[in-house]
Amino acid sequence: MERSIEPFGLGIDMDTGELLECDKKVLRYLSETKDIYADYREAEKILECGDVLTYEVHIVDIPESDGHLGFCLSITHAGRVGREYFMTKGHYHSKEGTAEIYICLRGRGYMLMETRDGRTAEVPMSRGRVVYVPPYWAHRTVNTGDDDLVSLCIFPADAGHDYASIEKSGFRKRVVEGEEGPLIVDAAKPEV
Numbered sequence: 001m002e003r004s005i006e007p008f009g010l011g012i013d014m015d016t017g018e019l020l021e022c023d024k025k026v027l028r029y030l031s032e033t034k035d036i037y038a039d040y041r042e043a044e045k046i047l048e049c050g051d052v053l054t055y056e057v058h059i060v061d062i063p064e065s066d067g068h069l070g071f072c073l074s075i076t077h078a079g080r081v082g083r084e085y086f087m088t089k090g091h092y093h094s095k096e097g098t099a100e101i102y103i104c105l106r107g108r109g110y111m112l113m114e115t116r117d118g119r120t121a122e123v124p125m126s127r128g129r130v131v132y133v134p135p136y137w138a139h140r141t142v143n144t145g146d147d148d149l150v151s152l153c154i155f156p157a158d159a160g161h162d163y164a165s166i167e168k169s170g171f172r173k174r175v176v177e178g179e180e181g182p183l184i185v186d187a188a189k190p191e192v
């Protein structure tokens with residue numbers, strides 16, 4: 001049965017992009033996401049000196065049922081594994097016909113997106129930019145800046161997360177540091 005929820009408001013510090021009240025924080029460390037990077041040897045080398053927090057999700061508890069909108073703050077920290085920038089694992093929605101909106105509050109980077117039939121897209125993210133993730137598109141944020149990349153994400157609360165499909169196939173594109181800034185490269189060819 002659906003839990004009832006009363007109307008409420010909460011604050012976001014618009015300078016830091018911090019959600020002032022959240023119910024849960026999910027912390028993702030390099031040790032648990034090292035397989036998403038092309039250069040696993042470089043990841044192992046970093047881990048020899050200790051684990052690194054690469055991203056966090058700050059979650060507000062909303063019933064995961066039809067009609068509600070879930071929202072959370074996505075914080076991808078700055079850093080690289082070799083030339084590849086820190087990023088989230090990325091996911092499809094379990095209920096695939098559901099979209100998501102990311103409102104970027106701080107930092108700089110890309111939203112990497114792709115569909116199961118091979119279409120890909122990279123949308124730049126920076127403070128004040130809004131990214132629309134259509135239904136059926138897997139999505140991952142990549143931080144190409146020196147500061148945290150922070151976005152407010154809003155999605156149908158019953159969308160769910162399917163990490164497994166994209167874990168198996170990997171994203172078709174990667175974002176790596178180039179001579180003159182970030183480059184989008186084919187995942188099959190990480191060396192450019």
Ligand code: ZN
Nearest residue numbers: 091093100155
């Ligand atoms: Zn999503």
